[in-house]
Amino acid sequence: MATPRTDPLTLDVIAxxxxxxxxxxxxxxxxxxxxxxTGAQARVLGLLSHEPMPMRKVARTLKCEPSNITGIVDRLELRGLVERRPDPADRRVKLAAPTEDGMRTARQLRDALDFAREPLADLSEAxxxxxxDLLRRMLGDEPSGAADAAPPSPGAAAG
Amino acid sequence: MATPRTDPLTLDVIAxxxxxxxxxxxxxxxxxxxxxxTGAQARVLGLLSHEPMPMRKVARTLKCEPSNITGIVDRLELRGLVERRPDPADRRVKLAAPTEDGMRTARQLRDALDFAREPLADLSEAxxxxxxDLLRRMLGDEPSGAADAAPPSPGAAAG
DNA sequence: TATTGTTATACTCTATAACTATA
DNA sequence: TATAGTTATAGAGTATAACAATA
Structure with missing residues (x-):
């Protein structure tokens, strides 16, 4: 909390x-x-490309209010990249799922997205x-799967 | 470009x-x-806390349009964290500079901000x-100083 | 003529609150 | 009564285009 004077090496790493x-x-x-x-749209599409899910769950995963997802999915649906399907088990629920076109786009996004692939190629396997392992320890051995959830919502903290 | 099939280890690192x-x-x-x-406001304040600079340069550094900076600095100025000073050398230019209060806030932000400090403490110096060194090589030995410029603008790519 | 900062405009994202249809 | 999704609203960020002041 109070800045216990950090060593230059750590500051380097932080930078x-x-x-x-x-x-x-x-x-x-x-x-x-x-x-x-937009970033938000790409994020939602990428998430759904793994697995269709209720709007609510999209919001929970992306850590934003459910009302936002309505608009984002609206725009993705207008573009023909996502569709809303009924949930047979619960008629309140709408499952957001990528269309074929959406899946194709999501795949292309993912390919372009592992930005680290090229720089990492310069490193040996060791x-x-x-x-x-160092990153794992830094993150406290969190479970994986954060790849898509990664870039959260900066524009937040408004109002 | 085309996804040359990436090995699991690299995918782990990317995740x-x-x-x-x-x-x-x-x-x-x-x-x-x-x-x-907001994130944008904190970003601008952090940038100015290093060195007052023309509005134009803030925009260039943050990679956004100059017109955006007007509003962000407006809000920071309303809060008394930043002020606009004339540039003696060029009367077109306005130098955005943090107030004392702004400097104090920026310092607190920076302290709370080196989020990696605590996790890094678990690592040995070696x-x-x-x-x-690995991160440096990954980034292609870029010069440092990216600490503040870091979280760029996601919400972009609109309209 | 070119540049700096601003204004005007329109879109997206965000949160909050109220509404509906289900459960 | 509680939950899922939506709508309405308002603030913030963003880009584009046009403008005044200055270079």
Whole structure:
């Protein structure tokens, strides 16, 4: 909390992580823009491409209010990338699912999105293993699967 | 470009980097919200706390249109965190500079912001050095200083 | 003529609150 | 009564285009 005086090495690493975050967003936004999608839209589409899910769950996963998802899915639906299906088990629920076109777009997004692939190619397998283990420890051994949920919502904290 | 089939280890690392990006934003937004600032406002304030600069340069650094900066600085100015000063050398230019209160806030933000400090504390010095060097190579030995510029603008790519 | 900052406009994202249809 | 999704509303960020002041 109070800044216990951090050593230069740690500050270096922190600055580098800032660089990684910046690079991640550049690539992500570039990929989304190439399909005329906003970041939020690309995020939702990518999430649904793994597995169709109720609107509510999309909101929970992306850590935003359910009302936002309505609009984002509306726009994706207008583009023909996503559709709303009834849930046979609960008539209140609408399952958001990518169309074929949406799946194709999601795949292209994902390909363009693993921005780290090329830089990582410069590292040996031993180095990549080290990097993986160090990152794991840094994140506290969180379970994987954060790949899509990654770029959360910055524009938040309004009002 | 075309997805040359990436090995599982690299995919692991990519997923972990996604986790890092997510964590970075969580911390950043939490810190900003604690001061009732949006991400964009915190970003501009942090940038100016290093060095006052023309509105134009803020936009260039944050990679957004100059017209956006007008509004963000407006809101920061209303809060008394930033002020606009004339540039003696060029009367067209307005230098955005943090007030004392703004500097104090920026400092608190920065302290709360190096989110990686605590997780990194679990790593030995040798491990931190390795991590630093690996990240440097990943980023292509970019110059440092990306700490503040880091979380760029996701909400972009609109209209 | 070019540049700086601003204004006007329109779109997206965000949260909050109220509404509906189900459960 | 509680839950899922929607609608309405308002604030913030973003880009584009046009403008005044200055270079």
């Amino acid at each position: 580098l992580i800032g660089g990684v975050v910046a690079r991640y967003h550049e690539e992500y936004d570039r990929a989304a823009a190439a399909h005329a999608l 180095e990549r293993t080290m990097l993986r | 972990l980097i996604g986790g890092v990006v997510a964590r970075y934003h969580e911390e950043y937004d939490r810190a900003a919200a604690a001061h009732a600032l 491990e931190r050095t390795m991590l630093r």
